[in-house]
Amino acid sequence: MEKKETVFETIKTRRSTRNYSDREVSKEDLDMVLEAGRFAPSGGNNQTTHLLVITSQEIKEKIAKLAEKLFSGMEVMPDTYKSMASAILSSKKGGYNFHRNAPVLILTANKKTYSNNIADCSCVLENMMIMANALDLGSCWVNQIKWLNEEPEMLELLYGIGLREDERVYGGLTLGYADTPDGLPSRNPLERKGNEVTFVI
């Protein structure tokens, strides 16, 4: 395949993977995903995204349990963002693990006062998702820690694993092999009915 077709296919077939096998991600593949993320563009070439790459089972569990505890203490309001409402309701029921125990959980942080923080983190995440797909790895954007960004207990936990006081988490990624018979993620592109294009000719 030509370069343009390979890249187009990889972008187009990227889908969210929500169930992961235990199979570990090799250091080589993980490094390639992280390098792809680090090479995302940043506002004014600031390069202030900070990636927390969590493979420790203990820390992954601590984060999931604390998130569940914090969400279960929240109420769904009429204007609560749909996906956040679902996190709250699932947490109240119990047994909610937002990262589905994926082998790797990556949190993308950036400076709290930097106006391009969300945009820069998003480009890092998108690059990592595309690279994961090219490596036959599954991945899924997770926003739960962003929603708990200013919760003192969560901040304390995050400071303990390397987040700096002037940083906050603006997105996250789960990464691993899909829990499918062949270990490959689903790649059947979801139809785009939205993301409309208006031509101004």
Add this chain to the structure above:
Amino acid sequence: MEKKETVFETIKTRRSTRNYSDREVSKEDLDMVLEAGRFAPSGGNNQTTHLLVITSQEIKEKIAKLAEKLFSGMEVMPDTYKSMASAILSSKKGGYNFHRNAPVLILTANKKTYSNNIADCSCVLENMMIMANALDLGSCWVNQIKWLNEEPEMLELLYGIGLREDERVYGGLTLGYADTPDGLPSRNPLERKGNEVTFVI
């Protein structure tokens, strides 16, 4: 080259192109860039990014001139974001065209009240930049219209070309062939000293 290497190289060699030749972007290539953008993931699969794809020379000029006028009426404050300060100072000097008359200017809009608006637009933009690079096209993220998002005169102009009342622009892209002898964008990756990785093992 293997798929993973092709994708990695395309991501890693993407650089910002700021000077464009007059050479038109073919409909086929433009459609491929837009499709790559439309296939970006979105929060809860909402697909509410709206792409305004501007090739009209008249509209491109109107937008550039109005942006210059609005920036030139602003003052640089101690906390003004560096790139925005530079837009203000260049506009006061005169002759400032933020899109450098690239053949194509794409504005990415989304719902004003949607909490994932910036993140979703950013993924669309990142996909388009990667796809552009795979097609030997140059591109550059432009934030100027985002900074003028709530200016009544700019809003009026944007409503006239298709922006909806509940939408705002959260990013933009210039697209075209680089003004270089071979028409190819610079592809020498900028060193990543930042975008730090902390492993939590």
